[in-house]
Structure formats: C-alpha cells, structure tokens
Amino acid sequence: MLHQERRKHEEDVQEKIEYHDGKVEEVFSDGRRILTFCDGTKKEISADKRMTTISFSNGDVKKIMPDQRVIYYYADAQTTHTAYPDGLEVLQFPNNQIEKHYPDGTQEIVFPDHTVKCLYSDGLKETFFPDGTVVKVEKNGDKIVVFRDGQREIHTAQFRRREYPDGTVKTVFCNGRQETKYSTGRVQIKDEEGNLILDKK
Numbered sequence: 247m248l249h250q251e252r253r254k255h256e257e258d259v260q261e262k263i264e265y266h267d268g269k270v271e272e273v274f275s276d277g278r279r280i281l282t283f284c285d286g287t288k289k290e291i292s293a294d295k296r297m298t299t300i301s302f303s304n305g306d307v308k309k310i311m312p313d314q315r316v317i318y319y320y321a322d323a324q325t326t327h328t329a330y331p332d333g334l335e336v337l338q339f340p341n342n343q344i345e346k347h348y349p350d351g352t353q354e355i356v357f358p359d360h361t362v363k364c365l366y367s368d369g370l371k372e373t374f375f376p377d378g379t380v381v382k383v384e385k386n387g388d389k390i391v392v393f394r395d396g397q398r399e400i401h402t403a404q405f406r407r408r409e410y411p412d413g414t415v416k417t418v419f420c421n422g423r424q425e426t427k428y429s430t431g432r433v434q435i436k437d438e439e440g441n442l443i444l445d446k447k
Contacts, residue, residue: 261273268284277293286303296312305321314331324340333349346354351367362374369385378394391399396411407417413429422438435444 258274258276259272260275261271263271263273265271270282272280272282274280279291281289281291283289288301290299290301292298294312298310300308302308307319307321309317311317316329318327318329319325320327326338328336328338330336335347337345337347339345342358344356346356348354353365355363355365357363360376364372364374366372371381371383373381375381380392382390382392384390387403389399389401391401393399398409400407400409403420405417405419407415409415410429414427416424416426418424424434424436424440426434428434431447433444433446434442437443
C-alpha cells in the first residue's frame with residue numbers, strides 16, 4: 247500500500263528541482279508546488295497561489311489562507327493563533343479557552359466554563375458569569391457587581407453598597423459606619439461599633 251502511494255506521488259510530480267542550498271522543489275500535475283528545505287520545513291503553495299501551508303520540523307504549521315487570514319498552530323503548546331486582515335487576533339488553547347485581541351486594544355477571554363472577561367483599552371474590565379452575574383471594574387478600582395436577581399453591589403475606596411430590587415440600599419463606609427435606607431423611607435445609621443445612632447421612620 248505504501249509503495250503504491252509513493253508511486254502515485256511520484257507520478258503526480260511533473261517537475262523536481264534540486265537547488266544548490268539543498269532545497270528541493272516539486273511541481274505537481276494539479277499545479278501545487280512543495281518546497282522542502284534542508285531543516286525539514288515544507289512549504290506547499292496551492293495551484294492558484296492563494297493558499298500557502300508551511301510545516302516546520304518542530305511540528306508547528308502556518309497557513310496563509312485565500313482571505314489573508316494567517317493561522318499558526320504551535321505544536322508544543324497545542325495552541326492556534328489566527329490573525330485576520332482587519333487586525334483581529336484569536337488564540338485557541340487546548341483547554342478550550344479562547345482569547346480575542348481586537349485592533350482597538352480590547353481583549354475578550356472566553357473560559358472553558360463559558361465565563362467571558364472583557365478588558366477594554368480605557369481600563370474597564372467586565373466579567374460575565376454563566377449564572378448571569380456581571381462584574382465591572384473601573385480603571386480607578388471601583389467595582390460594580392450586578393446579580394441575576396437584580397441586586398447590585400458597589401465597592402469603592404470610600405464604601406461598599408448593596409442595592410436591592412425593592413429599593414433598599416445598605417452602605418458600609420470605610421470607617422465602619424453603616425447606613426441603611428429602606429424603600430419605605432426609613433433610614434438607620436449605625437456607628438463603627440454597630441451601635442444604632444439614628445433610626446428615622
């Protein structure tokens with residue numbers, strides 16, 4: 247079987263050119279060209295010259311597609327890097343993590359558990375969890391957590407605030423003072439030790 251395949255391969259070769267530097271070029275009857283370099287690297291050019299595949303001796307493979315995408319497979323890392331003509335770059339890792347790097351500096355990471363993290367060029371970070379929770383971290387470090395049930399948490403250097411769907415807002419300040427504003431209009435304030443200092447109904 248192997249002998250038959252080798253003979254068929256040799257029949258397909260219309261021309262074989264051996265260069266002084268050891269490079270060998272084979273021209274096939276279907277119009278393809280394969281260049282084999284001394285180090286074992288092979289470069290295959292399609293008949294229409296629109297696609298090129300380079301197979302390196304270390305197992306890496308680089309493909310230049312007709313639409314100008316460049317797909318590079320890193321054998322050791324089992325990672326694929328695709329560069330698009332518009333500047334988008336996509337990395338696919340063996341654990342199914344996917345990273346997208348956009349021309350504007352935005353990065354999007356899709357984790358195997360379907361969590362999506364977006365890093366924007368202005369410093370904003372957004373994480374979308376599969377359970378519907380969204381976490382936004384501003385450039386200054388302020389953090390907003392939006393839960394699926396409508397609750398929101400805001401963390402800043404000055405306070406931590408929890409906002410409930412019924413309109414109740416509970417704030418804990420960095421000095422330990424607590425303030426709760428209920429949807430009914432009632433306001434409770436406790437000092438840093440937890441002592442009630444105001445209860446306005």
